[in-house]
Structures are given as structure tokens and as C-alpha cells.
Amino acid sequence: xxxxxxxxxxxxxxxADPILVSTIVLLLVFLILxxxxxxxxxxxxxxxxxxxxxxxxxFRRILDMDRFRKAFSxxxxxxxxxGILSTVIGLLFAYVxxxxxxxxxxxxxxxxxxxxxxxxxxxxxxxxxxxxxxGRSGIITRTILHIYDANIYGLNGIVIVQTLTFFPVxxxxxxxxxxNIDPSLEEAARDMGASRWKVxxxxxxxxxxxxxxxxxxxxxIEAVADFANPMLIGGSYDTLATxxxxxxxxxxDTTGAAAMSCVLLSLTMVLFLLQKYYLExxxxxxxxxKASRERMLITDKSVTRPLTIFCAAVAAFVxxxxxxxxxxxxxxxxxxxxxxxxxxxxYVFDYGGMNAFKSSVVLSLIAAPITxxxxxxxxxxxxxxxFRSKWFIEFVSILAMAVxxxxxxxxxxxxxxxxxxxxxxxxxxxxxxAILVIVFIVRSLPVGTRSGIAALRQIDKSIxxxxxxxxxxxxxxxxxxxxxxxxxxxxxxxxxAFVRSITAISAIILLxxxxxxxxxxxxxxxxxxxxxxxxxxxxxxxxxxxxxxxLLMNLFMxxxxxxxxxxxxx
Amino acid sequence: xxxxxxxxxxxxxxxxxxxxxxGKDFKAVDSISLDIAPGSFVxxxxxxxxxxxxxxxxxxxxxxxxxxxxYLGEQAINALTPDKRDTAMVFQSYALFPHYNVFDNVAYxxxxxxxxxxxxxxxxxxxxxxxxLEGMDARMTNQLSGGQQQRVALAxxxxxxxxxxxFDEPLSNLDAKLRVSMRTEIRKIQQKVGITAIYVTHDxxxxxxxxxxxxxxxxxxxxxxxxxxxxxxxxxxxxxxDFIGEVSFLKGVVRDTRDNKNIIAVGASELAVPxxxxxxxxxxxxxxxxxxxxxxxDEGALPCEIVLSTFMGHYQNYHVTVDGALVxxxxxxPKNKKIYxxxxxxxxxxxNDSIHVL
Numbered sequence: 001x002x003x004x005x006x007x008x009x010x011x012x013x014x015x016a017d018p019i020l021v022s023t024i025v026l027l028l029v030f031l032i033l034x035x036x037x038x039x040x041x042x043x044x045x046x047x048x049x050x051x052x053x054x055x056x057x058x059f060r061r062i063l064d065m066d067r068f069r070k071a072f073s074x075x076x077x078x079x080x081x082x083g084i085l086s087t088v089i090g091l092l093f094a095y096v097x098x099x100x101x102x103x104x105x106x107x108x109x110x111x112x113x114x115x116x117x118x119x120x121x122x123x124x125x126x127x128x129x130x131x132x133x134x135g136r137s138g139i140i141t142r143t144i145l146h147i148y149d150a151n152i153y154g155l156n157g158i159v160i161v162q163t164l165t166f167f168p169v170x171x172x173x174x175x176x177x178x179x180n181i182d183p184s185l186e187e188a189a190r191d192m193g194a195s196r197w198k199v200x201x202x203x204x205x206x207x208x209x210x211x212x213x214x215x216x217x218x219x220x221i222e223a224v225a226d227f228a229n230p231m232l233i234g235g236s237y238d239t240l241a242t243x244x245x246x247x248x249x250x251x252x253d254t255t256g257a258a259a260m261s262c263v264l265l266s267l268t269m270v271l272f273l274l275q276k277y278y279l280e281x282x283x284x285x286x287x288x289x290k291a292s293r294e295r296m297l298i299t300d301k302s303v304t305r306p307l308t309i310f311c312a313a314v315a316a317f318v319x320x321x322x323x324x325x326x327x328x329x330x331x332x333x334x335x336x337x338x339x340x341x342x343x344x345x346x347y348v349f350d351y352g353g354m355n356a357f358k359s360s361v362v363l364s365l366i367a368a369p370i371t372x373x374x375x376x377x378x379x380x381x382x383x384x385x386x387f388r389s390k391w392f393i394e395f396v397s398i399l400a401m402a403v404x405x406x407x408x409x410x411x412x413x414x415x416x417x418x419x420x421x422x423x424x425x426x427x428x429x430x431x432x433x434a435i436l437v438i439v440f441i442v443r444s445l446p447v448g449t450r451s452g453i454a455a456l457r458q459i460d461k462s463i464x465x466x467x468x469x470x471x472x473x474x475x476x477x478x479x480x481x482x483x484x485x486x487x488x489x490x491x492x493x494x495x496x497a498f499v500r501s502i503t504a505i506s507a508i509i510l511l512x513x514x515x516x517x518x519x520x521x522x523x524x525x526x527x528x529x530x531x532x533x534x535x536x537x538x539x540x541x542x543x544x545x546x547x548x549x550x551l552l553m554n555l556f557m558x559x560x561x562x563x564x565x566x567x568x569x570x
Numbered sequence: 571x572x573x574x575x576x577x578x579x580x581x582x583x584x585x586x587x588x589x590x591x592x593g594k595d596f597k598a599v600d601s602i603s604l605d606i607a608p609g610s611f612v613x614x615x616x617x618x619x620x621x622x623x624x625x626x627x628x629x630x631x632x633x634x635x636x637x638x639x640x641y642l643g644e645q646a647i648n649a650l651t652p653d654k655r656d657t658a659m660v661f662q663s664y665a666l667f668p669h670y671n672v673f674d675n676v677a678y679x680x681x682x683x684x685x686x687x688x689x690x691x692x693x694x695x696x697x698x699x700x701x702x703l704e705g706m707d708a709r710m711t712n713q714l715s716g717g718q719q720q721r722v723a724l725a726x727x728x729x730x731x732x733x734x735x736x737f738d739e740p741l742s743n744l745d746a747k748l749r750v751s752m753r754t755e756i757r758k759i760q761q762k763v764g765i766t767a768i769y770v771t772h773d774x775x776x777x778x779x780x781x782x783x784x785x786x787x788x789x790x791x792x793x794x795x796x797x798x799x800x801x802x803x804x805x806x807x808x809x810x811x812d813f814i815g816e817v818s819f820l821k822g823v824v825r826d827t828r829d830n831k832n833i834i835a836v837g838a839s840e841l842a843v844p845x846x847x848x849x850x851x852x853x854x855x856x857x858x859x860x861x862x863x864x865x866x867x868d869e870g871a872l873p874c875e876i877v878l879s880t881f882m883g884h885y886q887n888y889h890v891t892v893d894g895a896l897v898x899x900x901x902x903x904p905k906n907k908k909i910y911x912x913x914x915x916x917x918x919x920x921x922n923d924s925i926h927v928l
Contacts, residue, residue: 002636003586003595009634013651462665462738466723468652469630469659470679470730480678484669 038411046259090170153235225404272402328536379452405506455489583638837893870917
């Protein structure tokens with residue numbers, strides 16, 4: 001028995017569709033050039049020494065560095081702690097949201113706000129405000145508690161900030177899973193005499209276990225790959241990401257940085273594969289059912305009160321940290337003089353701020369639509385088409401999620417500063433805005449692709465088949481049927497790509513040139529220097545831009561959205 | 571319709587799938603050959619997983635065969651993509667475009683063919699009249715009932731005047747009553763336009779009422795091809811007999827052939843059935859008994875014992891044992907007939923002409 005004939009026929013049919021074939025080829029070129037190649041170059045760099053051939057010399061060299069070994073263990077410790085804390089807090093939030101009767105509308109609203117804030121905010125805003133709250137001139141430590149030698153810098157600081165940044169991701173993931181647990185399972189256990197706690201430990205928790213593992217790994221990867229927070233609040237606590245950065249910018253040792261990047265990349269990659277291909281599947285297999293009916297919510301005050309109070313406190317704290325930022329920009333001198341002023345904003349615009357805004361906005365505006373279209377096309381091919389290189393396209397574009405920004409940055413430096421394989425080919429790309437745009441695209445592509453895949457899986461396959469059957473070719477089907485049906489997902493992908501691009505820093509900071517100064521780099525620069533007023537002024541304007549983009553999207557969707565029509569059908 | 575409908579021919583077509591659990595290849599469709607005459611209504615009938623939908627999708631072009639060739643008229647179409655094949659499919663989920671209204675849904679295929687605006691308008695309205703949806707053209711599809719959506723799907727397929735119309739269990743999402751009225755409708759429209767139709771279903775009454783020919787499939791192979799009457803009265807296997815209608819089987823042995831009758835021994839008794847087929851003396855055989863061809867009486871060919879007797883209104887339902895085997899009997903209009911109770915002994919009376927021997 002052989003399937004070769006049908007495979008051959010499928011191929012023939014594929015090649016009868018020139019639009020489809022050229023799209024696939026272009027995609028392959030893009031993915032290979034800008035994701036596979038830079039990472040491949042890192043590997044080559046770290047095992048190939050010019051004149052000597054292949055050797056492990058570079059690895060030996062970095063392993064001999066105390067700094068590197070320390071950074072490696074630091075990174076693991078940080079990932080572990082942040083992962084556990086975020087998962088636990090995320091679980092509490094999800095549990096309160098799904099299982100408890102929360103009458104307060106304010107609290108519900110607070111939960112919503114907290115779950116979107118980290119998605120839309122620049123990565124290190126929380127670090128900035130943590131320093132302003134608990135640092136040496138922190139409003140809580142110095143002004144209220146009169147502690148003059150408070151030290152927020154270091155592991156504690158990073159853990160607090162990362163946990164508050166990442167737990168909402170766990171919350172959203174676990175909320176989705178809890179909603180899928182059929183309440184009758186728990187009712188059956190309760191009916192057979194189990195106490196509520198027993199139900200939680202013997203039914204809910206075991207069902208959720210793979211999901212918790214999943215949430216832990218996702219946060220672990222994020223924490224390990226995070227660059228901006230350790231940079232800002234880490235003090236002397238160096239992680240792999242910051243060490244790599246310093247190796248490039250301080251020690252000017254890009255081969256060493258390449259080898260370190262390989263180590264960091266292997267770490268995130270292994271965890272990501274574990275998460276994606278083992279835990280995610282396991283989660284899906286234990287929690288497939290849809291809840292058959294509404295869950296009876298817990299009203300017992302001895303349970304609900306402490307949990308809701310805890311969650312409300314955490315949520316309120318997060319919101320407060322964000323509110324700190326505009327205030328930081330309005331006070332004369334943080335920690336000393338709290339009279340209001342606009343001088344920091346004036347400073348921003350007097351000293352090249354406009355330039356930073358312009359390049360950030362323009363480059364992100366270029367990257368966003370390209371990313372949105374690319375990710376929709378990839379999602380379409382992955383979900384709806386059969387062809388040989390499909391696994392590669394899917395694998396690479398999703399895998400890019402596991403590539404820490406710093407690693408990608410080093411990869412681009414090593415891969416393009418001398419042109420492709422140092423031949424000078426495409427060298428013109430290096431140092432231009434184009435390479436920044438490409439990095440923006442690569443960084444947002446996995447998210448867009450993932451949400452595109454989810455949206456497309458919602459569409460009944462036969463709707464597109466019927467268009468195909470009536471005589472439309474692939475391009476036509478995509479334009480007249482698929483795209484209109486995922487319009488919503490497309491727009492949200494567009495805005496997400498814009499937001500991610502304009503708030504990106506880790507990969508970008510290694511690639512910026514004086515010609516393209518970006519807002520995030522400015523914030524980092526001034527926060528490092530301790531000029532919190534200026535940093536906050538930049539951050540406030542950045543948050544305003546992001547917020548405006550999201551408002552615009554919501555407005556647009558309200559008037560042109562299609563999802564309403566589709567959901568009514570079902 | 572001015573266009574001449576085309577026939578469909580499959581020559582030794584196979585499709586291999588990989589079982590996702592075991593990773594083993596298996597033949598979902600196992601070298602089947604078919605010849606469907608132009609203008610006829612043919613049903614692919616079988617239990618789920620028998621390969622009927624895969625066969626239909628190979629004709630539409632969504633799946634590629636691993637062996638054999640599919641012909642549309644005289645043209646081999648294996649290498650053609652669905653958009654290049656002159657077929658139109660009506661899907662189980664209707665697959666209407668939710669972002670278009672009724673008119674645009676139906677007009678979709680015509681626009682692709684570059685038909686002029688005015689003609690599109692005329693043809694869409696004509697076809698909407700045919701499926702009795704006149705005046706609905708501005709509705710969005712979600713404002714239609716299930717039956718109406720089905721009609722739009724049918725109109726959308728018909729309007730492009732395909733050579734062959736394909737149906738993939740189009741009525742299974744409708745409620746029972748609507749299903750019955752829609753199938754008469756579909757048959758009426760198909761005969762009116764004279765188009766070749768291939769219809770996949772697992773519902774035997776749908777197949778019976780719609781088809782010129784029924785193709786019964788089981789485990790990837792064709793079990794039997796024939797008219798509804800052929801298949802009901804002369805099933806070629808126990809599977810077919812059991813799949814279509816109610817049936818009981820009795821094991822017997824062929825004793826003799828005389829006067830155009832086959833004499834068959836069942837237990838200690840003998841039955842004479844019309845010898846329209848050749849049966850070898852001494853061979854084991856199976857009698858195919860339809861419950862409506864049987865009745866329970868005080869005397870008859872085979873002694874039996876009543877196991878269950880249930881009044882169903884327009885018929886009396888009996889389960890009886892004959893020589894240890896269970897046989898179902900329905901006696902219509904039981905009002906003035908003798909009713910036997912469970913536990914009683916009686917005889918199974920057989921309309922000998924209606925017995926089929928395997």
C-alpha cells in the first residue's frame with residue numbers, strides 16, 4: 001500500500017495554483033533568512049573558529065567565566081521562582097473568577113484591566129515604578145517609611161516585577177481551562193461526600209495539573225528571556241539575557257555572546273518544545289469537554305472573603321504601579337519634591353524626543369500590517385492547506401516564540417553586520433530601519449500566527465471548500481471568504497503587532513543606530529541614569545500611544561466587525 | 571437547463587489514510603469501480619466510516635485517490651483542483667458564506683465565471699424561484715431557518731449549472747419532518763433540471779426515496795449496487811439485508827430443486843421458495859425474512875414460539891423463535907385478527923414469494 005499517488009496528485013494540484021506556490025516560496029525565504037539563518041549563524045559562530053576549524057574553544061572560554069556560570073544559575077533560579085509565583089497567583093485569580101460569586105462589578109472590572117495591562121504595556125514599566133515605590137528614594141520606602149537605604153535591586157526586585165507582569169498570562173490560560181471543566185464532575189464528587197477542599201484536591205487540581213505545568217513553563221520561558229526588567233532592576237544580579245547584552249556592548253565580544261546565546265536558546269527551546277508538544281497536548285486530552293451547564297458558584301464567605309481580598313489587593317497594587325508612571329513624569333523630583341511640573345515632558349521634546357516617537361511610530365506602523373498579513377497567511381496555510389513544507393513553516397513561525405529577543409539581536413548582528421555569511425550580500429540591510437522592521441515582524445509573528453490559527457479553526461472547513469468547489473482559486477477563496485470571516489482576528493492581530501513592536505526592546509536595543517532612536521531605548525537609557533522624570537515622561541506618552549491604538553481598534557471593530565454576524569449563526 | 575449533464579466513472583479507485591492512533595495505513599476506499607449514468611440520481615449509502623464521503627470528496631477533488639482514476643464524462647480529472655472541476659457540492663453544514671446575503675451567496679459562482687451583472691440577476695432570481703425562496707435575496711443567511719439555508723445551498727450549487735451535483739449528507743442537520751419534505755423537494759428539482767446527482771447518506775429511507783440507483787458501501791468496498799427494489803428484495807449479503815430495513819435470518823440447508831422451487835430445510839421442517847437463483851443441493855444457506863412478509867397463524871410452514879407480543883397501533887409486533895433463532899414479525903391492521911401472547915406456540919406463515927435466499 002502506498003500513498004505516493006495521492007501525494008503526487010496533491011502536489012500537482014498545488015502547482016496548478018501559482019499564487020499559492022509563490023506565497024509559500026516567499027514565506028520560506030522570509031523564515032529562513034530572518035529566523036533560521038540568524039540562529040544558525042550563532043551556532044556556527046560558537047563552534048567554528050576562523051583558521052582553526054571546528055572547536056569547542058568558545059564554549060570552553062565562556063564556561064570559564066565566573067560571570068557566565070553565575071548568570072546561568074541566576075537565570076534558572078529566577079525562572080523557577082517567577083514561574084511558581086505567577087502560576088499560583090494566576091490560579092487564585094482564575095479560581096476566584098470562575099468559582100466564586102463576586103458581586104462587586106468594580107472587582108470584575110479590575111480583573112479585566114489587570115489581565116490586559118501587561119499585554120499592552122512596555123515591558124519594563126513595572127520595574128520603573130517598583131524602583132520609584134521601593135527604591136532608595138521610593139515613595140513608600142523613603143517618604144512613608146523613612147527607610148533611607150532600601151534596596152529593591154536584585155533578585156527580589158526582578159521576581160516581584162516579573163511575577164506581576166506575567167501572572168495575568170497564567171490567569172488567562174487557567175481561566176480558559178477551568179471554564180472547560182464540566183461542573184457535574186465536581187458535583188458528582190461532592191454528591192459522594194467529598195468536602196469542597198477534597199473536591200479541589202481530588203478533582204479540580206488533578207484535571208488542571210498539565211495546565212498548571214503549561215502555565216509554569218510559559219512563564220519560566222518568559223522570565224528567562226526577559227531582558228528589560230533584569231536590566232533595570234536587577235542591579236548586580238545578572239541573568240543570561242543581560243550578560244549577553246553586556247558581552248556585546250561592554251566586552252565587545254560577539255562570538256562569546258553568540259555562544260552564550262546558544263546556551264540560552266537551547267534552554268528556552270527545550271522548555272518550549274516540552275510545553276508545546278507534551279503538556280499542551282496533555283492539557284487538551286484531559287480537558288476536552290465543554291461545560292455542560294452553569295457552575296454553582298461558591299458563596300461561603302469563609303472561602304470567598306480571603307481569596308477575593310487577596311486578589312483585589314494584588315490587582316489594585318498592579319494598577320497603582322501603572323498609575324505611578326504618569327505621576328512620576330509630573331513631579332519635580334521624585335522622592336524629594338512632589339510639586340507638579342511639566343518640565344520633564346518639555347525636556348523630552350527639547351532633546352530629541354520627537355525623533356524617537358517618530359521612528360518608533362513609523363517603524364511600528366510599517367511592521368504591523370506586514371506582520372498581520374503574514375501571520376494570517378501562515379495560519380491559513382497551516383490550517384487549510386496540505387503541502388510538504390507546511391510543518392517547517394508552522395514549526396519555525398511558532399518556534400520563534402521561544403527565541404529570546406537578546407538572542408535574536410545577537411543573531412542579527414552576527415548574521416548581517418558583514419552580510420549573509422560575511423559575503424557582503426544584503427549587508428546594506430544592517431543599520432537601517434528595514435532591519436528593525438524585520439525584527440519587529442519576527443518578534444510579533446508567532447503571536448499573530450497563533451491567534452490566526454485559533455480563529456481559522458473556528459471556521460467550518462466546508463465554507464471554504466464550497467467556494468473552492470464553485471470555482472474560486474486559493475487566492476480568491478482567501479480574499480473573498482477567509483479574510484472577511486477573520487476580520488476581527490486580523491485587526492486585533494494588527495494592533496497587537498503594533499503594540500508589541502512599539503514596546504519592544506530586547507532584540508532592538510542591540511540593533512539601533514543613532515539614526516533610529518526608539519522610545520523604549522530612551523526609557524531604558526534615562527531609567528538607567530536615574531532620571532526617572534524623563535523616563536516616566538517617555539513611558540507615559542508611549543502608554544498613551546498604545547492606549548490610543550487599542551481604542552481605535554475597538555472603535556473600528558464596533559463599526560466594521562464581522563464576528564457578530566458569524567456568532568449569531570451558531 | 572441547457573447544458574448536458576455528464577456521467578461519472580470511477581475505475582479501481584482507492585484512498586489510503588493513516589490511522590492517527592496506530593500510525594498504520596488503511597484503505598478508506600478499496601479499489602471501487604462505479605459507472606454513474608448522466609442524469610441519474612445515485613446514492614452512496616453505508617454506515618459511518620464506510621468510505622462514502624471520501625468517495626464523494628474524491629469526485630469533488632478535495633481528496634486525491636491513491637489508485638485508479640476518476641472520470642467526469644470522458645475526461646480523466648484526477649489532477650484537477652476542485653475549482654477546475656465542473657461539479658458543485660451541497661454540504662452537510664450548508665457552508666453558506668456568513669458574510670454574504672442570500673443573493674450574494676447564490677451569485678458567488680456566477681461572478682467567478684465572469685457572468686454579466688444583468689444575467690447574474692436573472693439567473694439568481696430564477697433559481698431562487700425554483701427552490702421557492704423568491705423575495706428572500708436580501709436576507710442574511712443567519713436570518714433563515716435550517717430548511718431555507720439548505721435551499722440556498724442547493725440554489726448556489728444549481729445556479730452554476732454543473733455537470734454533476736454532489737450532496738454530502740445535506741439533510742442530516744434538519745429535523746425529521748423537514749427532512750422528509752426536503753428530500754421530495756430535492757428529487758423533484760433534480761428531475762426537473764435533469765442533472766446527474768450523487769448523494770451521500772447513512773439514512774436508508776432517504777436513499778430509498780431519492781435514488782435511481784443505490785450503492786451500498788461497507789469498509790471501503792461496494793457491497794451492492796442496484797435499484798432500491800433490487801437491494802431491498804434481493805440483497806447480496808447479510809450486511810446489505812440488515813442495513814436496509816428490518817430483517818431476520820434463518821439458517822437452512824438446500825434439499826432439492828423441483829417445479830421451479832428450491833426446497834429448503836429449516837430444522838425439522840421444509841420450505842419451498844421460488845428458484846430464481848441457482849442453489850446447490852446440500853449447501854448451507856441463509857433465509858432473508860422481512861417481518862412484513864411473515865405472519866403468525868395456527869398452521870403454517872414452520873413451528874414457532876411467541877417470545878414477545880406488542881400492540882403498536884397500526885400493527886402487532888411479534889418476536890418469535892424458530893428452531894432457536896429469533897424472528898421478527900409484523901402483522902398489519904391487527905384489529906380483527908387473532909392476537910397471540912408471549913409463551914404460546916404457533917406457526918410462522920410465510921409468503922413464499924417474498925423470501926430471499928443467500
